[in-house]
Amino acid sequence: QKEVEQDPGPLSVPEGAIVSLNCTYSNSAFQYFMWYRQYSRKGPELLMYTYSSGNKEDGRFTAQVDKSSKYISLFIRDSQPSDSATYLCAMSASGGATNKLIFGTGTLLAVQP
Amino acid sequence: GAVVSQHPSRVICKSGTSVKIECRSLDFQATTMFWYRQFPKQSLMLMATSNEGSKATYEQGVEKDKFLINHASLTLSTLTVTSAHPEDSSFYICSAHQTLNNEQFFGPGTRLTVL
Numbered sequence: 001q002k003e004v005e006q007d008p009g010p011l012s013v014p015e016g017a018i019v020s021l022n023c024t025y026s027n028s029a030f031q032y033f034m035w036y037r038q039y040s041r042k043g044p045e046l047l048m049y050t051y052s053s054g055n056k057e058d059g060r061f062t063a064q065v066d067k068s069s070k071y072i073s074l075f076i077r078d079s080q081p082s083d084s085a086t087y088l089c090a091m092s093a094s095g096g097a098t099n100k101l102i103f104g105t106g107t108l109l110a111v112q113p
Numbered sequence: 114g115a116v117v118s119q120h121p122s123r124v125i126c127k128s129g130t131s132v133k134i135e136c137r138s139l140d141f142q143a144t145t146m147f148w149y150r151q152f153p154k155q156s157l158m159l160m161a162t163s164n165e166g167s168k169a170t171y172e173q174g175v176e177k178d179k180f181l182i183n184h185a186s187l188t189l190s191t192l193t194v195t196s197a198h199p200e201d202s203s204f205y206i207c208s209a210h211q212t213l214n215n216e217q218f219f220g221p222g223t224r225l226t227v228l
Contacts (some may be wrong), residue, residue, distance in 0.1 A: 043219035
């Protein structure tokens with residue numbers, strides 16, 4: 001079993017839709033949770049960073065962490081064609097960006113105009 | 114945000130040759146840099162952690178003699194794929210840790226194709 005599971009998609013939605021992206025994990029030691037966006041042939045860029053359980057909102061993006069279920073989500077409101085990319089979840093057991101990140105496989109999102 | 118560059122962005126080489134990939138933090142110093150490999154439709158897999166002035170720490174299953182890492186300065190880390198083979202063809206991505214924001218910034222990646 002992989003430490004982090006993520007549905008690879010592809011996920012296609014119309015412009016303006018609410019998008020829900022999810023990851024599950026098996027390692028209860030994970031405390032730090034991140035979502036990255038990766039455009040084709042580019043490196044990932046950090047979207048959201050959360051610690052432990054709870055919600056975090058930034059503009060159209062909301063990240064949720066449910067440690068009891070080992071489940072994290074990223075919601076995108078009012079999705080735009082420019083949101084079309086691969087979204088990767090990542091997590092680590094220790095704080096700080098020097099610690100080892102475990103990535104999901106990424107979900108390919110396509111927002112249709 | 115902080116910028117990390119990689120060079121080259123794309124390289125095609127013959128089997129048996131060695132390829133060097135550079136990772137530079139352009140506007141900040143990075144004591145720690147990371148090298149990842151990403152195969153098509155798969156996740157980023159950490160290969161090694163590169164610390165300036167010391168030996169790299171390799172993940173299990175990654176051959177340190179095949180993937181040579183040098184982190185000679187606070188802004189540059191290099192990955193050399195020695196005696197490359199077609200199965201080494203992949204997307205290699207580096208990241209650099211910025212102490213100020215305690216965040217990893219990723220480079221744009223290098224597409225390696227070994228014929």
